[in-house]
Amino acid sequence: MTQTIAVLPGDGIGPEIIAQAVRVLDVFKQRGLDVDYQFAPLGGAAYDEYGAPYPEFTQNICRKADAVLLGAVGGPQYDNIERALRPERGLLAIRKDLNLFANLRPAILYPELANASTLKPEVVAGLNILIVRELTGDIYFAEPRGIGQLADGTREGVNTMRYHESEIRRIGHIAFQAAQKRNKKLCSVDKANVLETTELWKQIMIEISADYPEVELSHMYVDNAAMQLVKAPKQFDVMVTGNIFGDILSDEASMLTGSIGMLPSASLNETGKGMYEPSHGSAPDIAGQDKANPLATILSAAMMLRYSFNQDAFADEIEQAVQTVLKQGLRTADIYEEGCTLVGCTAMGDAVVAALQAA
Numbered sequence: 001m002t003q004t005i006a007v008l009p010g011d012g013i014g015p016e017i018i019a020q021a022v023r024v025l026d027v028f029k030q031r032g033l034d035v036d037y038q039f040a041p042l043g044g045a046a047y048d049e050y051g052a053p054y055p056e057f058t059q060n061i062c063r064k065a066d067a068v069l070l071g072a073v074g075g076p077q078y079d080n081i082e083r084a085l086r087p088e089r090g091l092l093a094i095r096k097d098l099n100l101f102a103n104l105r106p107a108i109l110y111p112e113l114a115n116a117s118t119l120k121p122e123v124v125a126g127l128n129i130l131i132v133r134e135l136t137g138d139i140y141f142a143e144p145r146g147i148g149q150l151a152d153g154t155r156e157g158v159n160t161m162r163y164h165e166s167e168i169r170r171i172g173h174i175a176f177q178a179a180q181k182r183n184k185k186l187c188s189v190d191k192a193n194v195l196e197t198t199e200l201w202k203q204i205m206i207e208i209s210a211d212y213p214e215v216e217l218s219h220m221y222v223d224n225a226a227m228q229l230v231k232a233p234k235q236f237d238v239m240v241t242g243n244i245f246g247d248i249l250s251d252e253a254s255m256l257t258g259s260i261g262m263l264p265s266a267s268l269n270e271t272g273k274g275m276y277e278p279s280h281g282s283a284p285d286i287a288g289q290d291k292a293n294p295l296a297t298i299l300s301a302a303m304m305l306r307y308s309f310n311q312d313a314f315a316d317e318i319e320q321a322v323q324t325v326l327k328q329g330l331r332t333a334d335i336y337e338e339g340c341t342l343v344g345c346t347a348m349g350d351a352v353v354a355a356l357q358a359a
């Protein structure tokens with residue numbers, strides 16, 4: 001039966017990078033992958049068309065789809081609209097609506113990019129970390145929130161950090177299972193020395209570690225983890241952390257791989273349904289200039305084939321094709337180094353498609 005991919009290009013560079021990922025998926029459609037695309041707006045594009053960042057039109061398509069492929073949302077033209085209508089709220093709403101609580105962000109350094117990282121090549125060579133970020137709880141979603149006025153006329157901003165143990169438990173199991181399939185090391189990142197929410201996080205991780213005796217569990221405070229990621233990133237195998245810490249640490253980890261333009265992600269729910277998107281944003285500073293690196297989005301499409309469609313061999317082929325184009329010396333501006341060939345977003349897509357067709 002034909003399966004459906006909801007394709008949400010979003011804003012800024014979103015449409016440019018999504019176009020390349022769709023071309024890559026088309027290669028597999030030609031080889032028999034039985035999928036159809038349904039395009040829908042999210043974020044600013046949806047606000048422009050429907051007056052809401054996650055309108056009913058998009059909700060209906062995404063709820064029925066077997067998987068969702070997203071570019072990125074947001075842009076300066078939306079920064080001053082009512083908060084509830086901002087593009088980023090559309091992204092949070094779709095994550096909550098589809099219950100996508102498990103965000104997997106693999107930071108893998110392709111050997112060809114060892115010099116593209118701002119860190120010394122020997123610090124990052126061979127890097128392969130998986131960040132497991134909880135995505136539907138924490139300070140992102142808990143009430144109360146808002147900016148209020150106090151009796152004395154001054155204003156106060158409020159957000160609330162909250163986790164129920166069931167939310168911690170389910171992301172913990174995902175992380176332990178991922179570690180079990182990898183190098184069996186799990187580092188849980190918290191701020192249990194200060195925040196009770198994350199003290200509970202740590203307790204739950206210890207409790208469920210009993211189910212995974214072969215996985216070595218360690219704990220690290222988030223400030224130290226931020227430092228260790230640049231000092232000695234290869235000490236990590238899988239890291240598991242809450243929504244806000246995971247947001248920050250995954251952007252940090254992306255630079256270990258050369259560029260944020262290289263970091264894909266999968267956001268999964270309990271049934272395995274997923275939304276796949278690069279970890280970066282809509283990059284308004286380079287939008288519309290054919291300069292964006294499409295590889296994080298193309299690698300996110302590979303994660304979709306692996307997790308949503310059980311097509312491991314196709315996913316491997318995409319990852320191999322990305323390595324081939326890097327070996328050929330092709331680089332978008334964010335990963336460019338002397339002696340390589342500078343290409344735009346479309347030409348990078350062309351090269352990945354050509355590598356797949358040659359394989």
Ligand SMILES: NC(=O)c1ccc[n+]([C@@H]2O[C@H](COP(=O)([O-])OP(=O)(O)OC[C@H]3O[C@@H](n4cnc5c(N)ncnc54)[C@H](O)[C@@H]3O)[C@@H](O)[C@H]2O)c1
Pocket residue numbers: 013071072073074075076088091260261277278279280281282283284285286291292293294296334
């Ligand atoms: N998942 C998402 O949709 C998502 C994620 C992060 C930020 N945002 C939104 O994106 C907008 C811009 O945010 P920001 O500037 O803080 O973060 P950003 O990730 O969009 O950009 C940060 C820097 O990285 C560069 N960059 C990002 N992706 C790139 C790519 N594929 N190729 C080359 N360079 C790339 C940008 O040019 C910029 O210099 C904001 O509205 C923000 O809310 C959306």
Ligand SMILES: CC(C)[C@H](C(=O)O)[C@@H](O)C(=O)O
Pocket residue numbers: 074088091092247279
């Ligand atoms: C745009 C924003 C809502 C989002 C987040 O904070 O989760 C982004 O930074 C991400 O990492 O996907």
Ligand SMILES: [Mg+2]
Pocket residue numbers: 247248251279
């Ligand atoms: Mg982020």
